Amino acid sequence: xxxxxxxxxxxxxxxxxxxxxxxxxxxxxxxxxxxxxxxxxxxxxxxxxxxxxxxxxxxxxxxxxxxxxxxxxxxxxxxxxxxxxxxxxxxxxxxxxxxxxxxxxxxxxxxxxxxxxxxxxxxxxxxxxxxxxxxxxxxxxxxxxxxxxxxxxxxxxxxxxxxxxxxxxxxxxxxxxxxxxxxxxxxxxxxxxxxxxxxxxxxxxxxxxxxxxxxxxxxxxxxxxxxxxxxxxxxxxxxxxxxxxxxxxxxxxxxxxxxxxxxxxxxxxxxxxxxxxxxxxxxxxxxxxxxxxxxxxxxxxxxxxxxxxxxxxxxxxxxxxxxxxxxxxxxxxxxxxxxxxxxxxxxxxxxxxxxxxxxxxxxxxxxxxxxxxxxxxxxxxxxxxxxxxxx
Amino acid sequence: xxxxxxxxxxxxxxxxxxxxxxxxxxxxxxxxxxxxxxxxxxxxxxxxxxxxxxxxxxxxxxxxxxxxxxxxxxxxxxxxxxxxxxxxxxxxxxxxxxxxxxxxxxxxxxxxxxxxxxxxxxxxxxxxxxxxxxxxxxxxxxxxxxxxxxxxxxxxxxxxxxxxxxxxxxxxxxxxxxxxxxxxxxxxxxxxxxxxxxxxxxxxxxxxxxxxxxxxxxxxxxxxxxxxxxxxxxxxxxxxxxxxxxxxxxxxxxxxxxxxxxxxxxxxxxxxxxxxxxxxxxxxxxxxxxxxxxxxxxxxxxxxxxxxxxxxxxxxxxxxxxxxxxxxxxxxxxxxxxxxxxxxxxxxxxxxxxxxxxxxxxxxxxxxxxxxxxxxxxxxxxxxxxxxxxx
Numbered sequence: 001x002x003x004x005x006x007x008x009x010x011x012x013x014x015x016x017x018x019x020x021x022x023x024x025x026x027x028x029x030x031x032x033x034x035x036x037x038x039x040x041x042x043x044x045x046x047x048x049x050x051x052x053x054x055x056x057x058x059x060x061x062x063x064x065x066x067x068x069x070x071x072x073x074x075x076x077x078x079x080x081x082x083x084x085x086x087x088x089x090x091x092x093x094x095x096x097x098x099x100x101x102x103x104x105x106x107x108x109x110x111x112x113x114x115x116x117x118x119x120x121x122x123x124x125x126x127x128x129x130x131x132x133x134x135x136x137x138x139x140x141x142x143x144x145x146x147x148x149x150x151x152x153x154x155x156x157x158x159x160x161x162x163x164x165x166x167x168x169x170x171x172x173x174x175x176x177x178x179x180x181x182x183x184x185x186x187x188x189x190x191x192x193x194x195x196x197x198x199x200x201x202x203x204x205x206x207x208x209x210x211x212x213x214x215x216x217x218x219x220x221x222x223x224x225x226x227x228x229x230x231x232x233x234x235x236x237x238x239x240x241x242x243x244x245x246x247x248x249x250x251x252x253x254x255x256x257x258x259x260x261x262x263x264x265x266x267x268x269x270x271x272x273x274x275x276x277x278x279x280x281x282x283x284x285x286x287x288x289x290x291x292x293x294x295x296x297x298x299x300x301x302x303x304x305x306x307x308x309x310x311x312x313x314x315x316x317x318x319x320x321x322x323x324x325x326x327x328x329x330x331x332x333x334x335x336x337x338x339x340x341x342x343x344x345x346x347x348x349x350x351x352x353x354x355x356x357x358x359x360x361x362x363x364x365x366x367x368x369x370x371x372x373x374x375x376x377x378x379x380x381x382x383x384x385x386x387x388x389x390x391x
Numbered sequence: 392x393x394x395x396x397x398x399x400x401x402x403x404x405x406x407x408x409x410x411x412x413x414x415x416x417x418x419x420x421x422x423x424x425x426x427x428x429x430x431x432x433x434x435x436x437x438x439x440x441x442x443x444x445x446x447x448x449x450x451x452x453x454x455x456x457x458x459x460x461x462x463x464x465x466x467x468x469x470x471x472x473x474x475x476x477x478x479x480x481x482x483x484x485x486x487x488x489x490x491x492x493x494x495x496x497x498x499x500x501x502x503x504x505x506x507x508x509x510x511x512x513x514x515x516x517x518x519x520x521x522x523x524x525x526x527x528x529x530x531x532x533x534x535x536x537x538x539x540x541x542x543x544x545x546x547x548x549x550x551x552x553x554x555x556x557x558x559x560x561x562x563x564x565x566x567x568x569x570x571x572x573x574x575x576x577x578x579x580x581x582x583x584x585x586x587x588x589x590x591x592x593x594x595x596x597x598x599x600x601x602x603x604x605x606x607x608x609x610x611x612x613x614x615x616x617x618x619x620x621x622x623x624x625x626x627x628x629x630x631x632x633x634x635x636x637x638x639x640x641x642x643x644x645x646x647x648x649x650x651x652x653x654x655x656x657x658x659x660x661x662x663x664x665x666x667x668x669x670x671x672x673x674x675x676x677x678x679x680x681x682x683x684x685x686x687x688x689x690x691x692x693x694x695x696x697x698x699x700x701x702x703x704x705x706x707x708x709x710x711x712x713x714x715x716x717x718x719x720x721x722x723x724x725x726x727x728x729x730x731x732x733x734x735x736x737x738x739x740x741x742x743x744x745x746x747x748x749x750x751x752x753x754x755x756x757x758x759x760x761x762x763x764x765x766x767x768x769x770x771x772x773x774x775x776x777x778x779x780x781x782x
Binding site (some may be wrong): 234237241 | 743
């Protein structure tokens with residue numbers, strides 16, 4: 001998309017806002033922490049840190065929590081984030097059910113409510129979104145950061161859902177709709193992308209994480225979220241990561257997108273279960289198929305490995321194009337377990353340049369039930385509190 | 392790669408350096424321009440602009456060039472970049488020859504010198520690099536920005552060439568070598584990446600360019616440069632864009648990387664000429680093959696289209712993964728012209744999601760003879776003058 005704006009000057013107000021978020025980030029990541037340590041870690045003066053901490057305490061985001069160990073003089077007062085100071089309303093518009101939840105500033109789920117979709121789509125699905133939010137807001141909650149929604153489909157940067165085939169939504173301005181109705185900051189993003197940012201932000205080994213991460217959601221559909229240089233990458237049309245519709249078998253089965261042989265037609269949950277049926281297997285669920293493979297059923301193992309190899313081809317392209325060292329697979333298909341993962345790894349290694357493939361870890365992220373909710377919360381933390389994910 | 396540093400405060404010195412580069416960028420992009428217009432376009436005060444312009448004039452980078460049209464009062468003095476104020480030493484370590492050139496601040500080539508490789512590699516190839524630089528420095532030149540080198544192979548962020556198979560270079564610290572010998576700022580980067588940044592920075596329709604661009608060099612090898620959100624993207628190991636070694640035919644021909652069926656084994660210049668020979672064609676050059684196809688030779692056309700389709704598969708992956716709206720192909724294989732381009736476009740469209748593929752332009756960048764030199768210059772402009780490519 002053409003951008004014509006000119007680089008802007010840095011103003012003192014921007015400098016102060018930047019420094020305020022640096023202090024909040026220090027408290028968020030390192031707290032309980034003393035003012036002196038914040039100053040040391042951020043390079044800010046003690047006076048600036050004192051002023052900025054006072055602002056955060058006045059806003060109810062941070063508090064003094066007693067004294068730390070003395071390093072000679074008076075023991076310093078430690079400052080901590082008030083984890084429950086704000087709540088985020090987050091939604092996961094899932095394949096079979098919609099879930100809404102209140103999360104605190106650490107991404108902990110305070111309350112959740114789920115409704116089965118039961119084939120509902122279009123306006124009725126939209127009404128369900130409102131019902132779920134109304135439910136949450138009727139209960140007790142802290143001041144709200146905003147509303148964050150993870151949805152399947154291609155979502156514009158302004159939160160318009162361009163295309164969500166299973167929900168029969170086309171060009172639905174969901175973010176605007178919710179913002180106008182609830183008068184709260186609202187972010188709507190693709191669910192695979194929300195999951196990627198959740199994995200990136202909320203994992204434990206923060207100091208070890210690479211700058212780049214691809215998280216592939218493999219369930220009813222297949223989509224990836226790209227975290228590049230610490231930030232979600234959307235591409236020119238916010239369709240980056242839509243790998244489920246790259247054609248891998250030009251003469252393959254018809255896809256719901258209208259093409260033939262998309263990755264989803266060979267590696268998604270429905271495709272795998274279709275392949276199992278075609279191979280004469282009686283298992284109709286992924287855990288069932290995994291159990292059959294585990295007992296040594298050759299047909300079940302063959303179906304499992306074929307699905308893994310198809311995904312491995314896509315992973316090889318991700319490695320070759322992006323040289324990314326961490327790829328997490330998550331979603332319902334991870335139920336296929338080790339034989340499926342091994343096939344992904346084998347094919348990815350076989351199809352990509354040795355020096356690159358050797359460095360890339362392919363990680364099982366499990367079902368990842370709450371990843372979309374966590375990611376929606378993470379995006380609100382970034383946009384509303386400046387807790388930028390960029391390191 | 393793990394990064395443990397903490398976000399840094401913004402200091403007044405950083406603010407001033409940032410604002411200085413904003414002013415230089417305004418003069419670079421919009422000059423001749425008045426101080427008042429710079430202030431208006433950048434949001435800086437007229438006093439700040441006056442001080443920063445004075446600094447640039449003192450450094451010999453900008454000068455007053457007379458008066459512009461009056462808008463009521465006294466006609467304003469216009470400021471212009473002195474295009475020839477600095478020279479960059481740039482090198483293109485090409486497939487058959489090494490070229491070194493002096494470029495001015497606009498990327499115009501002031502002087503160039505080329506030496507055929509004649510099979511030279513290893514230490515002799517390194518000596519050739521020094522010879523070429525010595526040649527240029529022996530002639531007249533302006534104060535030097537530094538040395539910029541574009542080379543085939545995988546290059547680390549610190550300018551060490553990890554692997555350049557045709558030159559028999561492994562783990563060669565070329566940037567350090569040149570920096571220590573010539574005492575000049577030195578950047579060494581992959582040639583496909585240098586070309587991508589050149590296309591991004593030096594094209595005429597600056598206001599129209601998309602935020603993302605992939606430039607694929609298709610010659611003896613195949614490699615891409617990724618400009619994402621206005622900046623070169625290197626990946627975790629500086630191997631991003633190494634698409635030439637993604638396996639597209641697992642049972643295909645052996646590649647010089649040791650694998651089988653890499654994209655280079657079907658879509659590079661040598662692969663295409665091998666396919667032409669195998670098809671019984673007498674043409675031994677790409678222009679010759681193109682001429683035969685143009686006269687309607689069915690075999691020549693089939694070889695041309697097959698090469699285009701193979702590259703189109705890679706392009707479909709680029710579109711699906713990155714949702715990039717502009718893909719430029721350049722290098723010697725572009726001699727195959729329209730039938731080859733049409734095959735790339737057809738296959739890319741056939742293999743990617745309709746809404747994404749429709750928006751992507753696939754552009755013929757031609758031989759792109761000077762792109763590597765220009766890109767090396769662009770990277771020096773960014774690192775030495777803060778003329779950041781990020782918009």
